[in-house]
Amino acid sequence: MRLLQALFFPPEQPGGVSSMIPYLQERFNSPRWEMELFSLPKRIRNKGSEEIRFDTFDWTQYGESPIVQKYIQTFRDYLWWIKLRIHKPYDLIHAHHPIAGLAMKKAFPATPLIQTIHSSYERELILNGKIEENGLEHRFLTSLYGELEHAADCMLTVSESFRTYMSPYVKSPEKIGIVPNGFDEKRFKPIPHENEVPQLVTVCRLVPAKGIDVLFEACCELKKRGHDYVLHIIGDGPIRSELEELAQQLGIYNETIFYGYTLHPEEFVPFFDIFVLPSRAEAFGSVFAEAALSSLALVGTDVGGISEQIEDGVNGLLVPKDNAVALADALEKVIQDPLYRYELARSASEKAKTEYSLRRSVHMLKKLYLKFEPAN
Incomplete structure (x- = not known):
């Protein structure tokens, strides 16, 4: 055929x-x-x-x-x-x-x-x-x-x-x-690691629809609460300069790393701990399945295909869109409790292997x- x-x-x-x-x-x-x-x-x-x-x-x-x-x-x-x-x-x-x-x-x-x-x-x-x-x-x-x-x-x-x-x-x-x-499981190789400071990562095109501004506000709140973290931003787009300026205004620029566009992020995403993307809309949200196969804990918004991939509290955490405080609360849970973070990641990986292979x-x-x- x-x-x-x-x-x-x-x-x-x-x-x-x-x-x-x-x-x-x-x-x-x-x-x-x-x-x-x-x-x-x-x-x-x-x-x-x-x-x-x-x-x-x-x-x-x-x-x-x-x-x-x-x-x-x-x-x-x-x-x-x-x-x-x-x-x-x-x-x-x-x-x-x-x-x-x-x-x-x-x-x-x-x-x-x-x-x-x-x-x-x-x-x-x-x-x-x-x-x-x-x-x-x-x-x-x-x-x-x-x-x-x-x-x-x-x-x-x-x-x-x-x-x-x-x-x-x-x-x-x-x-x-x-x-x-x-998703081809052979592309994703979870790597056992222990980061002293929790490593957050997102992979997306830098446009307003992805809600990175909300993520930065949530990270600012985390910093106010005394939590240490590093945020890795993988991707590029038309509002990158605006986001860099926003990170400086919110006082989180030193905790944030902008990588720009990377062809194969799956090669180093497994070294991080938490995948977070507060999209305002997603038809499916492929990056969540990819992060799950890399054994990261998932935090996303309760919209579109994300809410079909994540069962809140079982294989990740869901928050309302455009709600920085709720996002900070969810991130705080997985930052403070490594065991909980591990259980969410394990469940997310099992679901992705079963339903999104x-x-x-x-x-x-x-x-x-x-x-x-x-x-x-």
């Missing part, structure tokens, strides 16, 4: 999709399966010129928005790149971005399409202050869910919470399947793919 995994970003880019898709190939390496990856290189810009039309709505009513215009041009570029690069047929296409799925269906209308929605671009833009809720861009981006439902032969997402989020924008939400991101995701996908296997 000839399979094409259609990504948007190249597979080496950080993010939830890259946590699973590039590792699928070796698991599908058998005479029965032939899998290839496809993505749009960053250098491809403003190449496409084809007229874009959707079947379920008229995108031009939102066309005065520069963000919408950029999105449509990226669609054209992706379609141009498909026609330039793909010269053989596939039995099935599995797309992991709306542009990838819609462009593939336009180029190959007779080929079955599975579409996975991994996250919400519109929600990220709202939380990061780039667009307004119910504005032109928001309405355009949410209209795409209905277009994807119309185009795809099968719709998937990564968590129950995100299926609920999409429900108002599609006709048959009950038909959307759930396949969580899967690459083996389980591959098994689910193979069963689904076989439904589209062409008859001999």
Whole structure:
């Protein structure tokens, strides 16, 4: 069976999709399966010129928005790149971005399409202050869910919470399947260690949606309470300079280390003790599963896919979003009690190995793919 995994970003880019898709190939390496990856290189810009039309709505009513215009041009570029690069047929296409799925269906209308929605671009833009809720861009981006439902032969997402989020924008939400991101356990090697000072770590893109400002306020509170710690920030983004300035204003700069973007954080995350990320929204939250497989204690916000991964007090701690005091209280619990921290980490690791293993995701996908296997 000839399979094409259609990504948007190249597979080496950080993010939830890259946590699973590039590792699928070796698991599908058998005479029965032939899998290839496809993505749009960053250098491809403003190449496409084809007229874009959707079947379920008229995108031009939102066309005065520069963000919408950029999105449509990226669609054209992706379609141009498909026609330039793909010269053989596939039995099935599995797309992991709306542009990838819609462009593939336009180029190959007779080929079955599975579409996975991994996250919400519109929600990220709202939380990061780039667009307004119910504005032109928001309405355009949410209209795409209905277009994807119309185009795809099968719709998937990564968590129950995100299926609920999409429900108002599609006709048959009950038909959307759930396949969580899967993680190759061989990449994660817990390392026995004893840090005299508790080491906190977060891995994320530095944007407002990730709530790092709330984390800094919580760390300031911890310092006021007399707790020693070191906070490691792995990742980069547009608000890094603002966060560095905030750390200085709050008096926690000396306790905070900014690493910038790191390609393989799993190589040194196991040396830390506590993973914390107070996101304001997450469709799944791959970094929590990765931290669990590295045997770190988890502290996160009670939102989206995070609350599906963490059972509060059992395999991690959950706090309300935008609540620095509650976050400080949770961090204080795991800082003060190493044994409790260990028990949370052990439970988190066991759940991640059971529910978020690459083996389980591959098994689910193979069963689904076989439904589209062409008859001999």
